[in-house]
Amino acid sequence: LPLLxxxxxxxxxxxxxxxxxxxxxxxxxxxxxxxxxxxxxxxVPAVLGCLTFATFIRFLIAVRIFRxxxxxxxxxxxxGFPVRLLRHAVPLGLAGVVGSFNLMxxxxxxxxxxxxxxxxxxxxxxxxxxxxxxxxxxxxAVLAPEFVRLFQVGRLQEMLAVWRSSIRFTATAVLPxxxxxxxxxPDAVTLLYSEKYLGCVPIFRxxxxxxxxxxxxxxxxxxxxxxxxxxxxxxxxxVGLAAALLCALVPILGMPGAAAAMVLSVYGVAGVLLVRTxxxxxxxxxxxxxx
Numbered sequence: 001l002p003l004l005x006x007x008x009x010x011x012x013x014x015x016x017x018x019x020x021x022x023x024x025x026x027x028x029x030x031x032x033x034x035x036x037x038x039x040x041x042x043x044v045p046a047v048l049g050c051l052t053f054a055t056f057i058r059f060l061i062a063v064r065i066f067r068x069x070x071x072x073x074x075x076x077x078x079x080g081f082p083v084r085l086l087r088h089a090v091p092l093g094l095a096g097v098v099g100s101f102n103l104m105x106x107x108x109x110x111x112x113x114x115x116x117x118x119x120x121x122x123x124x125x126x127x128x129x130x131x132x133x134x135x136x137x138x139x140x141a142v143l144a145p146e147f148v149r150l151f152q153v154g155r156l157q158e159m160l161a162v163w164r165s166s167i168r169f170t171a172t173a174v175l176p177x178x179x180x181x182x183x184x185x186p187d188a189v190t191l192l193y194s195e196k197y198l199g200c201v202p203i204f205r206x207x208x209x210x211x212x213x214x215x216x217x218x219x220x221x222x223x224x225x226x227x228x229x230x231x232x233x234x235x236x237x238x239v240g241l242a243a244a245l246l247c248a249l250v251p252i253l254g255m256p257g258a259a260a261a262m263v264l265s266v267y268g269v270a271g272v273l274l275v276r277t278x279x280x281x282x283x284x285x286x287x288x289x290x291x
Contacts, residue, residue, distance in 0.1 A: 003055070006062040012145045018065065026058040091228040095219075098235040102242055102269075106262040109246045110255060122255050124193050125203025126262070129181070132174055132214045139166050140217035147224035156281045163221060164290045170215045178211040206259040210266050218273035221280060230276050238269035 003026070010019035033054035037047045110122050143166055150159035181188055185205050189198055219231040242265035249257030278288040 003058055003062055006065070008141060010065070013069065015069075016142060022061065022065065026061065029054045029057060088226060088228050091232040092223065095228070095232040095235040098232070098239055099269075102235065102238045102265065103262070105239065105242050106246060106258040109250060110258050114255070118255070121197055121200045122203055122258070124197045125189070125200030126207055126259055127204070128207060128210055128214075129177070132177070132211055135173060136170050136214045136216055139170055140220045144220065144224060147221060151221075151225050157283075159221060159224070160281045160283060160288065163216070164288075167216045168290055174211055174215050178208055181208050181211075202256050203259045206256060206263055209263050213266060213270050218270045218277070221277050222273065225280055227276070227280065231273070234269050234272040234276075237272055238265050241265045241268045 007019045007023050010016070010022060030051065033050040034047055037050050106126060107119075107123060111119050114122065143162060146162060147159055150156070150162070182205055185201050185208070186198060189201050189204055193200070219234070222228070222230050242261055245261035245264055246258060249261045251257075253260065274285060274288060278285045281288065
């Protein structure tokens with residue numbers, strides 16, 4: 001559990017290079033702990049034991065970095081901090097749970113009527129490119145402390161300007177990649193899953209339409225302003241919208257309808273968050289995003 005916040009803490013104190021090295025080193029250690037025992041022919045218990053030991057080593061690395069950063073500092077415990085933290089974090093955690101359920105809702109719906117072969121085709125097509133989410137979430141994590149600082153001093157327009165700049169930066173990678181993947185979707189599916197799953201190309205292309213939204217984390221400014229309940233409410237809206245669209249589109253369009261329902265629900269959540277973000281910074285929806 002302490003390792004879950006180590007890289008975020010390093011980013012918060014403006015140690016981005018240290019955070020990058022920590023992630024690379026610990027990820028490499030974790031991969032080696034899983035791959036090497038398996039290649040040597042050891043069973044699952046040995047692999048789990050190596051993973052546990054690797055996690056302990058990662059913990060020691062994090063503790064060493066933490067002690068080096070705060071060596072000689074005096075500790076001042078704020079008793080009210082845990083309450084404030086939970087008040088802010090619990091809605092965000094619930095939003096994450098609801099959002100994860102929302103991303104699985106179409107697959108659960110399809111599994112109720114599709115056979116194993118059809119379901120496998122749908123699951124392979126209904127996949128977002130992970131590198132895009134990693135890029136946008138990394139940019140958001142780096143900018144989060146700056147957003148909080150600007151909000152606390154009331155410089156909302158500057159906060160909006162930084163957010164717009166980050167969207168432009170991410171879009172330069174995301175939008176060309178989206179266009180290329182839409183154009184060469186059959187080749188991408190063949191490369192990822194083999195020609196056996198070319199039937200998932202329509203599903204894959206529909207899911208690619210989510211990528212333009214991944215130019216940013218739409219709740220970033222709201223979280224920086226302490227509006228975590230708004231993010232949770234938007235996640236609930238997404239689940240309700242996805243369920244309604246699945247019931248409406250799947251009987252008409254089949255599996256492509258399930259994918260379309262999921263994409264439309266993601267756009268609905270993004271729309272709610274953008275409207276609330278525009279109200280937060282006192283700007284119009286057109287001014288909030290660099291269209």
